[in-house]
Amino acid sequence: MKALDGTRLYFNRAADHLELSEDMRRLLLTAKREVQVQVPVEMDNGQLQTFIGYRVQHNDARGPMKGGLRYHPEVDLDEIRALASLMTWKTAVVNLPYGGAKGGIALDPTKLSQRELQRVTRKFVDELHDVFGPNNDIPAPDMGTDSQVMAWIMNQYQRYHGFNPACVTGKPVEMYGAPGREEATGRGVGILLVKLLGRMGRKPQQTRVVIQGFGNVGSHTAWFLNQAECKVVAVSDRDGGFFNPGGLDVPAMVRYAHANHGSIRGYKEAEPISNEAMLELPCDVLIPAALGGVITSKNVKKINAPIIIEGANNPTWPDADDILYADGRTVLPDILANAGGVTVSYFEWAQNRQYYQWTLDRVRQELDRVLTQSFDAVWEMAQQRQVSLRTAAYILGIGRVSRATVLGGIT
Ligand code: GLU
Numbered sequence: 001m002k003a004l005d006g007t008r009l010y011f012n013r014a015a016d017h018l019e020l021s022e023d024m025r026r027l028l029l030t031a032k033r034e035v036q037v038q039v040p041v042e043m044d045n046g047q048l049q050t051f052i053g054y055r056v057q058h059n060d061a062r063g064p065m066k067g068g069l070r071y072h073p074e075v076d077l078d079e080i081r082a083l084a085s086l087m088t089w090k091t092a093v094v095n096l097p098y099g100g101a102k103g104g105i106a107l108d109p110t111k112l113s114q115r116e117l118q119r120v121t122r123k124f125v126d127e128l129h130d131v132f133g134p135n136n137d138i139p140a141p142d143m144g145t146d147s148q149v150m151a152w153i154m155n156q157y158q159r160y161h162g163f164n165p166a167c168v169t170g171k172p173v174e175m176y177g178a179p180g181r182e183e184a185t186g187r188g189v190g191i192l193l194v195k196l197l198g199r200m201g202r203k204p205q206q207t208r209v210v211i212q213g214f215g216n217v218g219s220h221t222a223w224f225l226n227q228a229e230c231k232v233v234a235v236s237d238r239d240g241g242f243f244n245p246g247g248l249d250v251p252a253m254v255r256y257a258h259a260n261h262g263s264i265r266g267y268k269e270a271e272p273i274s275n276e277a278m279l280e281l282p283c284d285v286l287i288p289a290a291l292g293g294v295i296t297s298k299n300v301k302k303i304n305a306p307i308i309i310e311g312a313n314n315p316t317w318p319d320a321d322d323i324l325y326a327d328g329r330t331v332l333p334d335i336l337a338n339a340g341g342v343t344v345s346y347f348e349w350a351q352n353r354q355y356y357q358w359t360l361d362r363v364r365q366e367l368d369r370v371l372t373q374s375f376d377a378v379w380e381m382a383q384q385r386q387v388s389l390r391t392a393a394y395i396l397g398i399g400r401v402s403r404a405t406v407l408g409g410i411t
Contacts, residue, residue, distance in 0.1 A: 003082035003292060009318045011085070014394030017385060024402055027410075028088075031081060032065075032099075033057040037127040039105060041119045043112075053124045055103035056084035057137055061404040063097040064135050066342060068142025068170075069149070070104035071117075079292070080104050083142075083313055087342070089397035090335040094374045096346045099401075101137050103128075109144045118152050125156035132157060134166035134353070140345045141170040143291075146216070147182065151175050166352035169345035178348035180363035181341075186220020186289075187364070188340015188371055189311045193285060194228050195375045196307065196332055208283040210234040210305065212241070212275065213290030214264050217311045217338065219254055221289055226250035234273060234281055237263055238290070241278045242270035279303055288315035295320045310334040325388045333390035335397060336378055343370050 008029060015025050039051040054077055057065045067087035070080075080102050088100030105124060109117060131137055141150060150171045157167045165176035173179050180187075197204060207230045211218045214237040222232050231247040237257075241264075242248065248270055257264050279286065279294070280302040288294050289311030295303065300320035308324065309332045310316065316324070316331065324331055344367055351357055358366075382392035 003079045003314055006318050007082045007085050010394055013391050014398050017395050018399055031056050031058045039123045043116055051105050051107050053105040054080045055128055056080045057101045058084035059088040060099035061401050062099055065101035065137040066098040067101040069139045069145050070142040071107055071109040071144030073108045075104035075106040086313055090339050092397035092400040093335050093393050094339045094343055094370055121149050121152045122156045125153055129157050129160045139168050147172040166349050169348040176352055179360040181344045181348055183220045184344035185217045185338050185341035187224050189221040189337055190224030191371050193309050204228050204230045208233045209285045210281050210283045211287045211289055212236050212278055218289035222250045234278055236275050236278050239265040241273045242267050243273040244270040287311050310337045333393050336393045
């Protein structure tokens with residue numbers, strides 16, 4: 001299945017509940033603008049390499065378009081389109097004054113030097129600066145990009161349009177970034193899981209958690225849940241994972257990864273385990289926090305966890321999602337579960353426009369408030385309509401976007 005087919009299916013399910021017309025569906029399923037650009041760069045060895053970059057601006061009915069920029073070898077237009085539409089529903093679910101967009105460049109950032117990455121990023125901005133902008137489309141980090149890449153984007157954008165830190169979010173804190181933006185997605189995943197456990201009458205202390213992915217999202221999720229007294233029993237990254245049924249020493253693993261170029265490969269204090277076996281471990285909560293499309297009809301039957309929290313974007317294919325729902329499992333969907341990142345991006349953007357920096361405490365407090373409100377709204381919707389949390393989140397998000405479209409007027 002292709003990523004876009006999956007998100008369309010989820011969309012149509014919610015659109016049925018909202019009784020949206022065919023015309024409105026077509027409008028909301030189509031991107032406002034899609035750009036593909038050539039990014040030719042001279043590599044450190046003097047050779048010329050040409051990369052392909054994309055930016056899909058899906059919808060701006062509720063505000064400027066917002067979404068990350070992904071550097072990954074498998075980036076293609078279909079995936080970016082799907083992810084751009086998820087951003088539209090995500091910003092609407094958490095009620096931020098934004099639309100949705102997503103971009104990416106098909107490359108493996110681990111194979112490029114920092115100088116090469118900088119050149120690629122600046123070239124990409126050269127091509128796209130006219131469609132970006134604080135009132136149009138604001139990029140942010142996603143898989144394979146970080147605050148350094150955002151700093152280059154800000155700097156390159158300013159060469160064309162003058163000083164304007166609100167043109168991109170997820171920047172380094174020393175360069176107009178917001179304290180707490182880096183941890184925000186993982187922290188948000190953790191906050192939402194604790195809320196969900198509360199609603200389900202479960203205790204964090206009796207909750208065993210497995211996290212697939214130990215990058216920015218996975219590691220901060222593990223950190224937060226460890227502090228919340230959940231038992232993190234397994235974590236993995238692209239090279240495989242580690243398991244300890246008694247609970248991993250999360251701070252030690254985070255320190256290990258920091259000292260080891262971000263990777264947990266070679267960690268000695270827990271039992272190694274493959275990424276496939278991770279999904280099948282006995283546990284209470286499974287958090288896919290890396291790639292999309294990891295829970296499929298092929299492996300879903302082997303998953304033991306009664307609760308799944310989608311830290312990654314689009315990790316569950318619809319056929320697997322149906323099986324999980326029929327089985328009585330609870331899935332907290334990506335468009336709510338990982339919305340902490342874009343929420344703090346919004347705080348950063350708002351601060352940049354006022355040239356005023358909040359404290360970390362304030363960022364954390366406001367994040368908690370936004371996510372709690374959104375979680376409660378999605379939970380109520382699911383109860384009211386007797387649907388899954390995913391369909392409830394889509395109903396909430398799509399409902400807001402379609403109302404804004406009608407209110408704005410279609411001529
Ligand atoms: N890339 C993140 C996401 O998928 C963050 C987007 C943003 O901060 O704009 O939600």
